[in-house]
Amino acid sequence: MILFEVFLGGLLLGGMYGLIALGLNLQYGVARILNLSYGEFFMGGAFTAFFTIMLWKLNPLLSLFVSLPIAFVINWLIYQYLMIPLVRRAADQDALDADVVLVTFGLFFVFQGLALVNWSGDLRGYSFLSSPVHLVGATVAFNRLFAFLAACALAFALFLVLRYTRFGTALRAMTIDPVAASLVGIDVRKFSALAFAAGGALAAASGMLVSTFISFSSTIGVEYTLKALIVVILAGVGRVTGTLAAGLVLGVVESVGGYLVDPQLTIAINFGLFMLVLLLRPTGLFTRA
Amino acid sequence: MSGPGDILLSIRGLQKAFGGLVAVRDLSFDIPQGKILGLIGPNGSGKTTVLNLVTAEFAPDRGTILFKDRDIVGAKSFEVCRMRIARTFQLVRVLPHMTTRENVMLGRMFGSAPTVPAHAAKEADALLDRVGLKPRAGMFASQLTYIDQKRLELARALAAHPELLLLDEWLAGLNPTELKIGIDLVRQIGREGITIVMIEHVMEAIRALCHRVVVMNAGERIAEGTPDSVLSDPQVIQAYLGGSDAAA
C-alpha cells in the first residue's frame, strides 16, 4: 500500500516533469537550440508566484499574467538577437551546438547571478491549496493534484495546437525537416522564434505550478534544466505526448527508486536512467527506431 | 602480392538496407588490378552506398567484399585505409581549419606506411604540386575554391599510397577545361598501376577512362560491360530516362 502511494506520488511528480520538459522540447525540437538557461525561467516563474502571494497578498495564479509575457519576450529576444547570428554563421550542427552550449550556459550564469544578487540564495516557499485530498485510497496534497491536472491540460492544449492549427502544422513540419519546411514557404526563422519564446513561457508556467508545493531558491534552475533535458532525451526530440510519458517514467522511477534504495540517491537515479538511455537508445524511448 | 590481371576487389552478393529502403541489393562485380571501373546509375541508385560499404562507413547486411582475396567485411574504416584503399567524398570534405599541406600530410601520416610529420610534409608538397595546389599549400583548406578542395581531396587520398582508389563524382562540377585536366590526372594515376573505382555522371569521362562499367539502378546491377556497349544498352537508357545527367 505504501508502495502504491509512492507510485502515485511518482506519477504526480512525473506529470510535473513532463510539463517542465514540454517547453524545452518545443525549443529544442522546433528551433534546434538546446537552451541550457531554460531552468532560470522556471526559477523566475517560481519567484514571481512567491512575490505575488507574499508581498502583494494575491493569488499566485495571477502571477502568470506577469511571468508568462516576460518569459515569452525575453526568450524571443534571446532567439532573435543571440541565436540567429549563431545559426547564420555555423558551418554545421556540431559547430552550432558548441556555440549554443556556451552562450546558453553563459546566460544561465548571468540569470542565476542576477537572481542571487537581488533575491539572495535563501530557500523560499509558501503554502497554497495545500489541503489533503483522498485519491483512490491514497492521500495527496491538493496543490500537487492541481499542478498535475494543469500539466495535463497544458500538454493537451499544446497537442491540439500542434495538430489542428496552421501554426502547429508548420512547427511539426519544421521539427521533421527544417529545410523542406522552408521550401514549402514556412518562415522558419519567425516560427522558430515564436516556438522558442513559447517554450520559455511554458518554463515560467511550470515554475509557478511547481512552486506551490516545493521550496526553491535562486540556484534551483540548473537542476530543472537537467531534469527537463533528461525527459526530452527520454522522450525523443520534438514529441509532445512522448514528453509527458517520459516525464511520468522519470517521476515514477525517481519516487519508487528513491523509496526502495535511498531517497538521497534520487538525483543519482535520475542520471543513471538518463545515461542508460543516452547510451542504449540515443533517439529516445518513445520513438520508432 | 597481386600482379596485373589478378582480381583486386571482388564484391559478392552485397546487400544494405536503410530501414525499409534497400539501397544496395545482391550486388556483385569484380575489378582487376590496374583497371579503372566506372560505377554509374541514376540518382539514389546506391552508388555512394557501395563505396561506404567498401570503406566500412556502414556494415553490409549480407555479402562479402574480397580485397586481395581477403574478406574485409568487419574491418574498421581506418583499417580499410591501412590496407591501401583510399577514397574521396561526394560532398567535398576537407579539414577546414588545417592548411592545405596539413590536410595532405594527414593522409600520409596514418595510411598504410605511417610516418612522422616532417617526412609527410615533404611528400605532401610533391603531391600538391602534382594536383596543381602547390601555391596554396599554406592556405587554410576552407579558403580554397570548390574545385581546389576537390583537388585537395584527391591529393589526400593519394597520400595514403592506395592500391585501390575510390572516387565519388570527383569530376562533377568542373568546367570543360578543368574536366580535361581532371581526366588526364585520373588517367595518369591509373597508368601508375593504381586501381580505380569511379562513380561518375559525366559520361564523357566514363568513355575516356573506364575499362569497364557497372550500371546500377535501385540498388541492383542492371548492366556491365565496356563503356560503349553499356551506354547503348536500351535497359540503361531506360533507367536514365528523364535523368538530365544522361545527356552529359
Place this chain on the structure above:
Amino acid sequence: MLELLRRNWGISALTALGAGLLALVPLFGSNYVLSLFIVLYANVALATAWAFFSGATRYISLATAAFFGVGIYTLAILHVYVSIPLAVVGAAIVGFLVALVVGLSTLRLRGVYFVVFTFGLTELVHQVLNWWEIKINKTVSRYIFTDVSNVNIYETLLAVTLITIVGSWYVSQIRLGFALRAIGEDETVARHTGVNTTRVKILCFALSASVMALVGAVLALRYPYIDASIAFNNTWSFQVLIAALLGGAGRAWGPAMGAVPLVLLSEYLAGSFPHHFSIALGLCFVVIVYFLPGGITRLIERFLHSLKAARAGMGGHG
C-alpha cells in the same frame, strides 16, 4: 624532441627562463602570494589539460570537476597508507583509469549529448560518493593529515603545470596531435584516412583526466579536510572551460593566457561579490562566442601579424 627544440629555440629558451624565475618566487613571496600562485598554476594546468583534449577534438567536456574530485578523493584515501608522492601518483593513475572506462562508454556521443553527459557524470559521482560516505562509512568528510609545506606544493604544481604545457605542445607537433585535430575537424575524414579515432580519443581523454586528477591530489594537500561537495564542485568544470576558450584552446600557451586573468578576477570578486563573479563568468562565455572565437592568443597573433605587415610596409617606403 631535440629537433623540435632546435627549431623552436626562441620560445623554448623563454619558457626555461620563465620557469627558472617562477621557481624562485618562494624565496621572496609572502604566503599570500604563494597561495595565489598555487591557485593560478592549478587553473592553468587544468585548463591546458582540458584544451589538450576538448580544444582539439571539440568534444566539450564538463567532467573536469569529476576527475579533479577523483584525484582529491584518491589522495585522501591513499595518503593514510602510502607516502604522499606515491599517493599523488596513484591519483593520476586512478584518474587515467576512470577516464578510460568513461571514455569507452561515452566518446561515441557527440555534440550536446556529450556535454550533458559529462556534466551529469560529475553530479552522479558526487551524489553516489556522498551517499557512500554517509551510509557506508558513516562520515561526511575525510581529514587530510600532512605536513607538506606551501613551498613544496608550489614547486610541485609549477612542475606539473610546465610539464602539462610543454607536453601538450609536444603532442601537438607529433602524429597524435594531428590525429586529435583531425578528429575535431571532421571525424569521418579522420577515420577514412587511417586514424584509429576511438583509440586516439580515449587515450587523450584519459591523459587529460590524469593531469586533472593529479592537480586535484596536489591541491588536496592544502585542505584540512574534504567532502564530496568540495571535491566535485561543478564550478571547476566551467571555470576551466572558460579559461581555456578565453585564452584560445588551439595553442599550447592559450589556456594559460585565459586562466591568469580569470583567476585574478575571481580573486578580486569572489571574496566580496561572489555572485558578481558568476555573472562575470557568464558574460565571459557570451563575449568569447561572439567576439573572441579564437581567444586571446588569436587576438595577439593578429596584432603581431599586422605589426609585421606594417613594418614591412614602412620598409617598402623608406
